[in-house]
Amino acid sequence: MFAKLPLFAGCSKSELKKVAAIADELDLRQGKELTKQGGTGREFFVLLEGSADVVRDGKRIRTLGAGDFFGELALLCDRPRSATVTTTSPVQALIVTATNFKRLLRENPAISMKILEAVAERSPPSSSD
Numbered sequence: 001m002f003a004k005l006p007l008f009a010g011c012s013k014s015e016l017k018k019v020a021a022i023a024d025e026l027d028l029r030q031g032k033e034l035t036k037q038g039g040t041g042r043e044f045f046v047l048l049e050g051s052a053d054v055v056r057d058g059k060r061i062r063t064l065g066a067g068d069f070f071g072e073l074a075l076l077c078d079r080p081r082s083a084t085v086t087t088t089s090p091v092q093a094l095i096v097t098a099t100n101f102k103r104l105l106r107e108n109p110a111i112s113m114k115i116l117e118a119v120a121e122r123s124p125p126s127s128s129d
Helices: 013-021 072-076 098-107 109-122
Strands: 024-028 033-035 043-049 052-056 059-064 084-087 091-097
Touching (some): 013 109, 072 098, 091 098, 098 109
Antiparallel strands (some): 024 091, 043 091, 052 084
16 A cells, blocks of 8 residues: 555665555444544555545645545654544544654665655755745
């Protein structure tokens, strides 16, 4: 599953195994709030099954399904959550905590570089570029 995510697209199979080793699988009920807009982010989620709504400023902006991911910036940046995500069905998800992710990056500099490259490619250029 991680191989399909843009954040990990440059990683080798052995590197992806290291990422998968720090992920926990969760079964969550319908109506479970996974993130709260403005809250502190300490984890990254990948939906394996089920669905969840993304709400920003009280408006639903997207519905997530199997294969979708969110919260990746919480692993890389210390900034508030940009939206609230709530399950709309029972969900099976992978979760990676910031603590485990940061340890993985410290212990595997090659993975760090690949993730930084992926983030840089996804970021829009700033006005100073």
